[in-house]
Amino acid sequence: MSDPKHLPAPDPPRAAPAGDAMTRRDFLNQLTLGSLGIAGLGSVAVTYQFFSPNVLFEPSPTFRAGNPDLYPVHSVTFLQEQLVYIVRMPEGFYAVSAVCTHLGCITQWKPDADMIACPCHGSKFKVDGTKIEGPAPRPLPHFAISLTADGELLVDKLQEIRPAQVLKV
């Protein structure tokens, strides 16, 4: 067995393929890297989906705010759960966001000063959401407000409207 004369002859050195022809090793390397790349992209996509919750246990962005008669004319009512001001003026109803447009703190209605103020960084707004002074970059947005069939106020926080639109009741 150990007689060197009976060993099979070693393979002749493989000739390098001419030109740009791909060797078997290159082909397998590229195949492996390609499939790993596809699998990697797929796992990124699946992980992204996994981290985006499908069900949120948060207050619904669309909510009923009760009968219009609950709100006297010239009143500003803060809804704590929804973080919205329901404002009733002689010309009608509108809903203003209570979340400061600067960094998301909850603003407060100050009846004595007749303005909405943010406790975090001192932004001030008029009751219609118009900015009096910064650092807030934008006025407080108005949300769509309408009446349901049974006569209740319905606010949709997913829908921002122009401040000029008021709900007449």
Add this chain to the structure above:
Amino acid sequence: MATSLHSALQNLRDTKVWKSIFRRGPANTNRTRSLAVFGNLFLHWLPVKVREKSLRVRASYYLGSISFILFIVLFVTGILLMFYYHPAAPQAYRDMKDLQFVVSNGVFLRNLHRLAAHLMVFAVFWHMFHVFYRGGYKPPHEFNWVIGVVLLLVTLFLSYTGYLLPWDQLAFWAVTVGTNIISAMPVVGNKIRFLLLGGNIVGENALLRFYVLHIVILPLVASLLIGIHFWRVQKDGGLTVKPKEDDGKE
């Protein structure tokens, strides 16, 4: 007494168990001392020899070592705090209050964790400034400088994720404000905020996500980067020493 202790130690070194663990003789020459460092998992990324001038206080103020010791303190106290903490609303706040008022030595551990965290941010920043003003970012240290900057960011993010866990008003508003800063990023800002909070408001999902980031993901990343950082200090030839301090003493 001393001789009997010495001979007892010598007998211990001659046992089969000791030899199977350390697999070397006493470290009493330069060669065997080097081998002792090379052959130990916990020492092998440290240099076998350092220049005397790089050990002087003014060479580093030991700021990197201080940051590392604070990291170890935070690691240990953090694990201990986990035995009493549930990352759930409103239980998290009650657990924090229990640690302060009910658990034996809880307030000590909590304050140790909190103060070490404040100090670590301070120490890491000071370390960065010190390295910068000594030119420690220059070749061949560029890569280790980048690792260090990433470690600073990891430290800040660890601090920020830990800030939410007491689940008090300060935590809630700090994270509300912080994540609104993230959403100011163009295009992807709102998406990143949504993923980080697991929703649109700072709620239960946000608390759990910050907890997992704080106790698993970020410490793992930090440990790995600290390992590379130390190892590169050795591979890049030790601390940067100013030429004027190079007084020939090695």
